[in-house]
Amino acid sequence: MAFDLDEAIGAGRVGFFTDTSVCIGCKACEVACKEWNAVPEDGLTFTGMSYDNTVGLGADTWRHVAFIEQRRPLGHQEPGLNDQDFRWLMASDVCKHCTHAACLDVCPTGSLFRTEYGTVVVQEDVCNGCGYCVPACPFGVIGKRERAGGGTAAKCTMCYDRLGAGEEPACAKTCPTDSIQFGDLEELRERAERRLEQVRASGVTSARLYGHDTGDGVGGMGAFFLLLDEPEVYGLPPDPVVTTRDLPAMWRHTATAALALLAGMAAAAWLRRPGTASTAGASTTADSTTAALRAWAGTAISRRRA
């Protein structure tokens, strides 16, 4: 597998571990992120989706707290609703800063880059607003911020400016329950394993880690989660794969198709040449037959190469 999927992220990679079992849905992370990064307003609408009016991540939403109301028990907890079972799942979603980041791979300007902390950041002054990163992201994280004269892409930077000053990102700093934990990615992964055992032992058997596995379709996420239900319940894809994993095959198919187009056009023109078509003598028939055979052989060879 060529391309920068093999790119090695050096030591000192940092990340987020979001432990949703202790999230209280206060949205302090959303506010801190908006304030620190001066992220513009992202729409003030009432959705009726529990307490979530933020809806989802995008150009102007870099942290999003999901609220899910379920009529199911949460471990041994008593919900206090007579005999009804009830649990409230809350999770603060963020850019995953993937090991194999599709947004970074497809960016045609080099605006998206890998920082020395192993995070993925947009350079606003280089971005030309082509919008290719938006459908490339398998999580629906990055968005295009429209403004006069053409927009630019925007997403979580893991507070690149704060990291440089030795500070943790604003969301992790403000989280009152330490649901959002920031630190060395390797260390966070170990901590997450221990926490998962603890949560499962306390009766929440549905708990699982999401994005910690370096063998997954994006090579492991720089921001990973402890979830209490299936990922899709939180709006996360269950098995995301970086789209550029299939790009070598795409290029092969594209090259074959281009050669077939060339061969087809040549066949269409040389099969019958002007002035010979009406007086199809023996020699010209032979000529056109050889031309057709050549064109056909060209296609066959290019197919075999693919």
Add this chain to the structure above:
Amino acid sequence: MSQTDVRLDGSAEVRTEREATPGSAGPRPLRPATAQPEPGSYYGRPVLNEPTWQAADIAGYLFLGGLAGASSTLAAAAELTGRPRLARAAKTGALCAVGGSLYSLIHDLGRPERFVNMLRVFKVTSPMSVGTWLLTAYGPQAGCAAATALTGRLPRLGRAATIGAGLVGPAVATYTAALICDTAVPAWHEGYREMPFLFAGSAAAAAGGLGMLAAPPDEAGPARRAALLGAAAECAAALRMERRLGPLAEPLKRSRLLRAGEALSLAGALAGIAFGRRSRVAAGAAGAALLAGSACTRFGIFRAGMESANDPKYTIQPQRRRLSRARAERDLQ
């Protein structure tokens, strides 16, 4: 009204005659149903962010890029086989189409100078970067070929440019398939095996249509045959893609634009082969149908992709199936 009496000595006593104790009214009626999270998705919200591309810009770009690239190849083939009028028509068409596709691209970016940002780097991981360089190599050659053909000056340079544009043309016509397939949009990404052939076929059909429309019938033989080959390849690729994608092909199968595109392309190609040689009017009508068919196909593919991105089930269900398959295989070992 307070539920406690505060007395002068500072002690408080809870009243005993309180009426509204919790639960005294019996079980509470269930609240009216509010938005419940749909099983298997987050309130039915899409997992992916919708592409910001406008249909007129990007689907138009897919169509015009294909038309330009295939027309240049047709022009080179016509020139080398002694069909100057077909060559001139195809070169002019290619120049107009590449001009239109550049306009669409720049309209999508917002400002012309933003195109230059893409000339900072060459990234094989980004089909858009590869396409930018292809266009940069192709555009001037197509322009030179058309200009020399129309003015009649510098015939040798014109011939070199014609052949150059004819060789780069197929890449310009098909790279757009890699462009849209290299995204997380389910219907585009999963169709990556057939999409380049569909686009190549659609481009050949459009270029053939343009040749039939603009060149005299006695020279337009290659255009008619290219249109027939292209329309057949387009329909075969679309059929194969719809079969292979299974449930993910729903947006493609539902698309009226795609059906219209196939019908127009096939009808135009067959009419061109059957009557294009004898009647100039029939050739023109067939050519117009082929151009419209190619445009419908590109807009149909574009819309179907948008639809698949906006419905979470097209993102989640294939991934779920993949996970269950992997689990089943693990269990067998």
